Amino acid sequence: MNRFADPAGFEAALRALPAPDAAAIAQARARQAELTKPAGSLGRLEEIALFMAGWQGTALPRADRVVAALFAGNHGVAARGVSAFPAEVTAQMVANFQAGGAAINALAALCGAQLSVVPLQLDRPTGDIAARPAMTADECLAALNAGAAEVAADAQLLFVGEMGIGNTTPAAALCAQAFGGDAALWCGRGSGVDEAGAARKIAAVGAALALHGPHCTGPFETLRRLGGREIAAMAGAILAARLQRVPVLLDGFICCAAIAPLVAANPALVDHCLAAHRSAEAGHRRLLARFRLEPLMQLDMRLGEGSGAAVAVHLVRAALAAHNGMATFAQASVAGAR
Amino acid sequence: MNRFADPAGFEAALRALPAPDAAAIAQARARQAELTKPAGSLGRLEEIALFMAGWQGTALPRADRVVAALFAGNHGVAARGVSAFPAEVTAQMVANFQAGGAAINALAALCGAQLSVVPLQLDRPTGDIAARPAMTADECLAALNAGAAEVAADAQLLFVGEMGIGNTTPAAALCAQAFGGDAALWCGRGSGVDEAGAARKIAAVGAALALHGPHCTGPFETLRRLGGREIAAMAGAILAARLQRVPVLLDGFICCAAIAPLVAANPALVDHCLAAHRSAEAGHRRLLARFRLEPLMQLDMRLGEGSGAAVAVHLVRAALAAHNGMATFAQASVAGAR
Numbered sequence: 001m002n003r004f005a006d007p008a009g010f011e012a013a014l015r016a017l018p019a020p021d022a023a024a025i026a027q028a029r030a031r032q033a034e035l036t037k038p039a040g041s042l043g044r045l046e047e048i049a050l051f052m053a054g055w056q057g058t059a060l061p062r063a064d065r066v067v068a069a070l071f072a073g074n075h076g077v078a079a080r081g082v083s084a085f086p087a088e089v090t091a092q093m094v095a096n097f098q099a100g101g102a103a104i105n106a107l108a109a110l111c112g113a114q115l116s117v118v119p120l121q122l123d124r125p126t127g128d129i130a131a132r133p134a135m136t137a138d139e140c141l142a143a144l145n146a147g148a149a150e151v152a153a154d155a156q157l158l159f160v161g162e163m164g165i166g167n168t169t170p171a172a173a174l175c176a177q178a179f180g181g182d183a184a185l186w187c188g189r190g191s192g193v194d195e196a197g198a199a200r201k202i203a204a205v206g207a208a209l210a211l212h213g214p215h216c217t218g219p220f221e222t223l224r225r226l227g228g229r230e231i232a233a234m235a236g237a238i239l240a241a242r243l244q245r246v247p248v249l250l251d252g253f254i255c256c257a258a259i260a261p262l263v264a265a266n267p268a269l270v271d272h273c274l275a276a277h278r279s280a281e282a283g284h285r286r287l288l289a290r291f292r293l294e295p296l297m298q299l300d301m302r303l304g305e306g307s308g309a310a311v312a313v314h315l316v317r318a319a320l321a322a323h324n325g326m327a328t329f330a331q332a333s334v335a336g337a338r
Numbered sequence: 339m340n341r342f343a344d345p346a347g348f349e350a351a352l353r354a355l356p357a358p359d360a361a362a363i364a365q366a367r368a369r370q371a372e373l374t375k376p377a378g379s380l381g382r383l384e385e386i387a388l389f390m391a392g393w394q395g396t397a398l399p400r401a402d403r404v405v406a407a408l409f410a411g412n413h414g415v416a417a418r419g420v421s422a423f424p425a426e427v428t429a430q431m432v433a434n435f436q437a438g439g440a441a442i443n444a445l446a447a448l449c450g451a452q453l454s455v456v457p458l459q460l461d462r463p464t465g466d467i468a469a470r471p472a473m474t475a476d477e478c479l480a481a482l483n484a485g486a487a488e489v490a491a492d493a494q495l496l497f498v499g500e501m502g503i504g505n506t507t508p509a510a511a512l513c514a515q516a517f518g519g520d521a522a523l524w525c526g527r528g529s530g531v532d533e534a535g536a537a538r539k540i541a542a543v544g545a546a547l548a549l550h551g552p553h554c555t556g557p558f559e560t561l562r563r564l565g566g567r568e569i570a571a572m573a574g575a576i577l578a579a580r581l582q583r584v585p586v587l588l589d590g591f592i593c594c595a596a597i598a599p600l601v602a603a604n605p606a607l608v609d610h611c612l613a614a615h616r617s618a619e620a621g622h623r624r625l626l627a628r629f630r631l632e633p634l635m636q637l638d639m640r641l642g643e644g645s646g647a648a649v650a651v652h653l654v655r656a657a658l659a660a661h662n663g664m665a666t667f668a669q670a671s672v673a674g675a676r
Contacts, residue, residue: 036434037441038422038529042645043618043638084376084675092672096374101665103375110659191376192675280381297635299653300381307380307660314652315637321448322645327439334430337422337530 002148002240007137007220010144010239014219014266017242020054028053028061034328038337044296048274048316049323055247055272056156060324063157063316066113067246068306069150069237070097070104070161073120073143073229076128077208078166082201084192087125087165094119094163103303104161107310111317113159116150120229129170130207133225140224140232147236151246157316158241159249159276161306162230162258165191168281169201171257173208173226175283177216178260179290183209188253188282191302222261234258242272249309249316252279252302256287263291276312277301340486340578345475345558348482348577352557352604355580358392366391366399372666376675382634386612386654387661393585393610394494398662401495401654404451405584406644407488407575408435408442408499411458411481411567414466415546416504420539422530425463425503432457432501441641442499445648449655451497454488458567467508468545471563478562478570485574489584495654496579497587497614499644500568500596503529506619507539509595511546511564513621515554516598517628521547526591526620529640560599572596580610587647587654590617590640594625601629614650615639 004010028050033039040046052061072094078087096102097117100109108115120143126134135143151158168190175186183205189198212225223232235258241248250256250273262269270291278284278295280302288295296315301308329336342348366388371377378384390399410432416425434440435455446453458481464472473481489496506528513524521543527536550563561570573596579586588594588611600607608629616622616633618640626633634653639646667674 035441036431036439037641041529041639041641042441043640045637045639045649086673086676089673092670093374096665096670096672099665099670101374101670103373103380103660103664106659106663107656109663110656191379296637297653299383299634301379301383302381303375303379311383311653311656314656315635315649318445318448318649318652321444322441325444325447326441327434327437332430332434332437332439334434335424335427338424 002151003145004141004148007141010220011218013239013243014262014269017266017268018245021057024057024059025050025054027059031059035326036329036332036334042322045319045322048319051274052247052320055245061320063320065154065156066111066313067152067155067158068108068113068115069118070115070306071118071120071147071230071233072122072163074122074125075164075166075170075228076125077130077169077204079128080130080200080204081197082169082193082204083166083190084197085165090163090165091122102305103307104305104310107307111310111313113310113313118146118150118233120146120233126228129173129226130204134170134227135224137224140220143229143232144236147233148240150237151240151244153244155246157249158246159251159306159309160234160237160255161251162234162254162304164228164230167228167231167254169204170226170228170231171254172283173205174222174257174260175287176205176209177213177222177226178264186283219261219265231258235262248273249276249312251276251306251309252304253281253284254304256284260287277308279308340489341483342479342486345479348558349556351577351581352600352607355604355606356583359395362395362397363388363392365397369397373664374667374670374672380660383657383660386657389612390585390658393583399658401658403492403494404449404651405490405493405496406446406451406453407456408453408644409456409458409485409568409571410460410501412460412463413502413504413508413566414463415468415507415542417466418468418538418542419535420507420531420542421504421528422535423503428501428503429460440643441645442643442648445645449648449651451648451651456484456488456571458484458571464566467511467564468542472508472565473562475562481567481570482574485571486578488575489578489582491582493584495587496584497589497644497647498572498575498593499589500572500592500642502566502568505566505569505592507542508564508566508569509592510621511543512560512595512598513625514543514547515551515560515564516602524621557599557603569596573600586611587614587650589614589644589647590642591619591622592642594622598625615646617646
């Protein structure tokens with residue numbers, strides 16, 4: 001159905017999350033025990049195979065059809081000087097994505113992901129969250145649905161990425177609202193803002209929390225007031241993926257912050273998600289701990305765009321290559337452990 | 339030349355290691371600064387690109403031709419019951435490698451590595467290191483050269499793997515001899531030995547160290563007395579790769595233990611190496627710390643075979659895809675940081 005009819009429908013979906021296929025997981029686990037290797041010796045690759053089996057509902061899951069959506073949005077709060085880059089860079093980078101020149105283009109091509117670039121009304125920045133809500137309810141719903149629309153029914157794995165100058169500021173606000181802690185706790189240096197910019201960022205997040213906090217009564221309202229279009233789109237895509245049992249590779253801080261209000265409302269939301277990596281952005285480690293997710297990689301990346309997830313696709317493929325492709329002890333006439 | 343004429347030639351090579359191409363690194367670094375991303379935002383992927391540039395001597399390095407060699411050997415010390423598996427499994431797994439049914443077959447195929455399976459006199463186990471030297475000088479030299487012979491001159495990246503029931507026992511002995519610490523410090527559970535087996539393993543390593551320690555006067559003699567054929571072959575391959583400036587992805591504990599005596603003699607040996615991962619085997623973390631290498635991944639793998647390195651090949655490819663494939667700020671008309 002890939003569409004949330006209204007805010008209540010979005011929140012109802014979040015309360016009624018499907019579970020993985022326990023039978024498929026059990027079959028995949030039984031297969032793992034027969035493969036020609038010491039039990040458990042492929043470590044997290046084995047866990048990934050079971051995870052994929054559960055969400056795809058098969059003992060032999062695949063990651064051939066990887067769908068990636070890259071959402072872009074502009075932020076009113078950027079005018080406060082919270083980023084190292086001017087706001088025009090959002091549109092310039094979208095042109096770069098469309099021309100194939102960005103990191104995510106190279107990384108998505110390498111992993112064979114089908115990359116969709118989705119600019120969301122770049123000429124209409126969201127409201128400055130330090131002074132007003134980021135979006136109207138209609139705008140927020142439209143952004144959630146723009147995300148949901150990107151989840152192809154036949155996707156075997158999904159990841160989402162983002163571009164939006166200034167968007168670590170709303171991301172930090174979302175984290176603080178969802179999980180507590182003050183503005184400074186969740187504000188990092190983003191794409192590399194200087195000390196003065198970091199101070200402006202913390203002030204903006206603090207003002208946003210003071211203004212909107214009392215009104216953030218649920219995940220929709222939190223996203224609407226403190227989020228942004230590309231942020232809501234990521235949340236919509238990740239929830240829509242769950243409804244279709246499509247497993248998701250989470251990227252970095254912004255991607256995770258986008259679902260922070262959803263996870264606060266229902267911690268099971270991340271059950272269909274793997275954390276691709278832990279980024280260098282300070283709040284990401286804390287956020288993954290709240291999600292109870294152990295990142296697959298720690299490469300000090302902090303680019304966004306879905307770049308970390310695009311790299312982690314290869315780890316999922318490796319897990320499935322071993323799981324699906326190895327011979328069993330019986331097939332190979334290899335003796336088991338004594 | 340891919341051949342060490344004699345033990346002295348091997349040790350002389352270790353003393354005269356070539357350095358990376360500083361000019362190529364500088365060119366690659368200058369290119370990184372121009373790519374359409376915040377400076378440093380690809381984290382370790384940027385480091386990998388510079389590393390590869392240095393060893394390949396070009397600002398635009400490639401990892402298309404990946405060469406992998408999988409060495410197998412049998413160990414006299416296995417008769418002491420130091421492994422969870424019987425010694426026959428070495429040959430059985432070699433047959434599995436040759437038939438394409440093992441984890442490394444699936445993982446090497448996924449990353450397009452050219453995999454060579456090299457059994458080393460499986461019907462002649464090395465001497466039991468707890469009672470005598472593992473090899474004669476001729477045997478050790480032959481094993482080193484069997485490794486060196488696998489380094490193709492046109493390889494853009496190399497990794498080596500191993501199979502040898504019982505081989506975490508000589509590996510632990512090599513580590514203790516190279517870097518100090520008692521047997522228990524370096525002995526883990528290998529492929530999953532039980533408590534009694536682990537105690538036998540520690541006793542065997544302790545006996546080996548007491549017997550051979552005073553005679554381990556250099557890396558060759560240490561490998562000869564405490565190593566094994568597949569272990570010496572890995573050491574020979576990694577040193578031969580350095581002489582040809584072929585960068586290497588180090589796999590897990592055994593692979594790293596194989597070069598421990600070489601690194602103790604000349605710490606610069608690992609300059610052409612990336613640590614693919616940190617394995618679940620207890621001593622590996624300690625060994626990587628001695629090597630001053632930060633692993634690219636921590637996936638709790640502990641299989642050997644080169645399996646962790648085969649997964650990390652994709653990270654190197656991702657690093658180079660971004661480095662070589664991205665547009666510059668000027669090309670894409672994107673504004674830089676303020």
